[in-house]
Amino acid sequence: MAKHWADFQYEIYLGGMGGAVPRLPMDLTRLEELAEHRLDAGPAGYVAGSAGNGSTARANREALERHRIVPRLLRDVGERDLSVEVLGRALPAPVALAPVGVLSIVHPEAEPAAARAAAAQGVPYILSSASSTPMEQVAEAMGDAERWFQLYWAKDREVTRSFLERAKGAGYSVLVVTLDTPLLGWRPRDLERAYLPFLHGVGTANYFSDPAFRAGLDKPVHEDPNAAVLHFAGMFGDPGKTWPDLAFLREHWDGPIVLKGVLHPDDARLAADAGMDGVVVSNHGGRQVAGGVGAADALADVVRAVGDRLTVLFDSGVRTGDDVFKALALGASAVLLGRPYVYGLALDGQAGVEHVVRCLLAEFDLTLALSGHRAPGSVDAGCLAGGTSS
Numbered sequence: 001m002a003k004h005w006a007d008f009q010y011e012i013y014l015g016g017m018g019g020a021v022p023r024l025p026m027d028l029t030r031l032e033e034l035a036e037h038r039l040d041a042g043p044a045g046y047v048a049g050s051a052g053n054g055s056t057a058r059a060n061r062e063a064l065e066r067h068r069i070v071p072r073l074l075r076d077v078g079e080r081d082l083s084v085e086v087l088g089r090a091l092p093a094p095v096a097l098a099p100v101g102v103l104s105i106v107h108p109e110a111e112p113a114a115a116r117a118a119a120a121q122g123v124p125y126i127l128s129s130a131s132s133t134p135m136e137q138v139a140e141a142m143g144d145a146e147r148w149f150q151l152y153w154a155k156d157r158e159v160t161r162s163f164l165e166r167a168k169g170a171g172y173s174v175l176v177v178t179l180d181t182p183l184l185g186w187r188p189r190d191l192e193r194a195y196l197p198f199l200h201g202v203g204t205a206n207y208f209s210d211p212a213f214r215a216g217l218d219k220p221v222h223e224d225p226n227a228a229v230l231h232f233a234g235m236f237g238d239p240g241k242t243w244p245d246l247a248f249l250r251e252h253w254d255g256p257i258v259l260k261g262v263l264h265p266d267d268a269r270l271a272a273d274a275g276m277d278g279v280v281v282s283n284h285g286g287r288q289v290a291g292g293v294g295a296a297d298a299l300a301d302v303v304r305a306v307g308d309r310l311t312v313l314f315d316s317g318v319r320t321g322d323d324v325f326k327a328l329a330l331g332a333s334a335v336l337l338g339r340p341y342v343y344g345l346a347l348d349g350q351a352g353v354e355h356v357v358r359c360l361l362a363e364f365d366l367t368l369a370l371s372g373h374r375a376p377g378s379v380d381a382g383c384l385a386g387g388t389s390s
């Protein structure tokens with residue numbers, strides 16, 4: 001019998017009878033406000049902030065909210081199984097933790113704590129290449145658990161080559177290449193405080209520990225950390241890259257490669273033509289292009305274009321279990337959870353991240369059951385108002 005994530009609610013009700021009530025909210029949309037009170041203004045603004053006047057981030061929520069679920073009745077949903085196969089990997093549920101850089105700005109245990117939480121709940125953890133912890137240490141914290149590596153595709157080929165070698169050596173199995181950040185978006189909350197973690201003494205240890213990165217410095221990192229940070233900021237992205245450059249990554253990575261930040265169906269087709277394995281339909285949580293399309297509004301078109309050739313994942317705006325259900329109904333194979341787990345980490349370390357994952361999956365399990373479904377595989381456009389089953 002598969003695990004019923006929904007049982008978490010009875011654990012809580014029964015625990016409550018003994019006087020133990022959860023330390024964190026059960027409504028994950030309340031996390032942001034709590035975390036903003038807990039964190040200093042710089043980190044709080046960096047995590048919650050987005051590009052321009054925030055319209056893309058708002059569009060993400062509006063796009064998900066606009067879709068409404070139409071439940072079905074009397075369909076025997078007593079036994080349910082949330083597991084899915086994604087990119088050849090068996091996952092307990094269609095959820096992974098999105099890559100988020102420099103987590104040390106929200107909690108001293110940073111990426112290893114988030115990664116341990118993911119491992120404990122069995123969901124994949126996608127480590128950001130801009131992490132505040134070297135990738136080998138994060139891998140060690142995870143034991144045998146499923147781990148993926150996100151790459152910022154550096155200007156310097158040697159650094160990219162070195163990152164791919166290290167990631168392979170440390171057991172990361174899927175490469176997620178983020179394409180929507182060749183330059184940093186216009187982020188007023190950070191600009192108004194002149195706050196960019198990397199320029200506030202927060203080292204990206206993942207880069208600083210890299211031999212190819214260090215070879216590009218005039219002085220060792222400890223002698224001139226500011227120069228190291230500036231070197232990182234100048235090379236982490238490369239606005240000069242084009243589609244044929246993907247051949248380099250295909251050549252140096254044997255496992256699945258997923259392109260993150262795809263919103264246009266033609267770009268999804270180009271990804272398939274370039275021999276990629278998947279795409280993440282994402283606008284980086286509204287942090288890059290201002291005035292951009294809500295990510296969920298782009299999802300169905302991408303699935304129509306390449307759903308038979310590529311695995312389509314989704315992020316940007318996922319906050320609740322019903323959001324996960326809606327993303328699957330629009331054709332995603334799985335979703336990446338972003339800010340909510342970062343707030344969980346800020347509020348209660350590893351336990352906070354586990355709380356967030358358990359709430360999200362309990363809510364998803366209940367949404368599935370209460371809508372008349374036993375497994376993610378039967379969720380399609382026909383589950384949404386105005387949609388038709390395939």
Ligand SMILES: Cc1cc2nc3c(=O)[nH]c(=O)nc-3n(C[C@H](O)[C@H](O)[C@H](O)COP(=O)(O)O)c2cc1C
Nearest residue numbers: 047098099100101128178284285316317318338339
């Ligand atoms: C503080 C922060 C840092 C992020 N760092 C990265 C990163 O290093 N690499 C990356 O591909 N995406 C990064 N992202 C984007 C997330 O992977 C994801 O696309 C986004 O959080 C989804 O939006 P949501 O959090 O609103 O759901 C970051 C997002 C946030 C909030």
Ligand SMILES: CCCCCCC(=O)C(=O)O
Nearest residue numbers: 101130184198233236287
């Ligand atoms: C100057 C380095 C920027 C790294 C970007 C991290 C990220 O993806 C985000 O803040 O969003």
